Amino acid sequence: MMKRQKNFNPSFKYVDSEPVSGNYYPVTNRAFIKDDKRQLTVLTDRAEGATVLDGGLEIMLHRRCFADDHWGVEEALDEPGYGSGLVARGTHYVLLGETKTAAAIHRPLAVDIFHSPQLTFAPVKNASDYARRYRMKFSALRRSLPPFVHLMTLERWHRRSLLLRLEHIFQNQEDFDNSKPMSVVLDVS
Structure with a gap:
């Protein structure tokens, strides 16, 4: 995890000219805020953006800009979707616990979420027929x-x-x- 601090950048002197966007960071699978006793962790199933507020964590599910932000593409960032608007889907796992034990919970859970079982279908009538036709288990480890x-x-x-x-x-x-x-x-x- 990369430690982020509000209104600070370790690479250069931070100037508070964009207080909102200057404090947004990419989230690949989790973000958290903590103090000496408690930690709030949010696990995501997709890349999103996040920022820290005073005593809070904000996760950006989808971004729309109705005017050009003047950062090079010379157009608004607007994905309206088809018909009734764009639908942003995703799953968030929100964990609140003690700071000293939070990692023991969110680290294994993140691996489990990323490797959740996939629903598949095969042209068979029952489980024993499937077991005869397909390999059910494999391990290359002793x-x-x-x-x-x-x-x-x-x-x-x-x-x-x-x-x-x-x-x-x-x-x-x-x-x-x-x-x-x-x-x-x-x-x-």
Whole structure:
């Protein structure tokens, strides 16, 4: 997570000429505000924008500008949709809890949301027929990955090579129990 601070930029001297847009940031899957005791976390299922207000968090679902903002495209940012207007859909998971334990809840939940089951259909009459025709389980692992190590990518590159990317879902010092370094031994045999 990138730490953002209201009316501040670490790269240059912040000038408060655009107090609203100057404090909007991209949200890829979560944003939160916290103090010493409590943390409010919002998990999203798509990219959105967010800003911090005094004591609050604002999430921008959809942006419409009826006039040109003079930033290069020379037209208004207006997507009216077809017929009765544009519908913005999305899911938000709102979590409120103790600051010290918030990451232990929102980190695994974000992985679960991103990897939620997909509804699929097949031309079969029952589950046993499906199990005979299709592979129901697969694992290339001899044992499970350590807790909180997430398999991000397993992609075939060439005939005899794969791209494997693993990530530790907790940041350094984010959670007392779960931010500890973990080792994974890779053995190709």
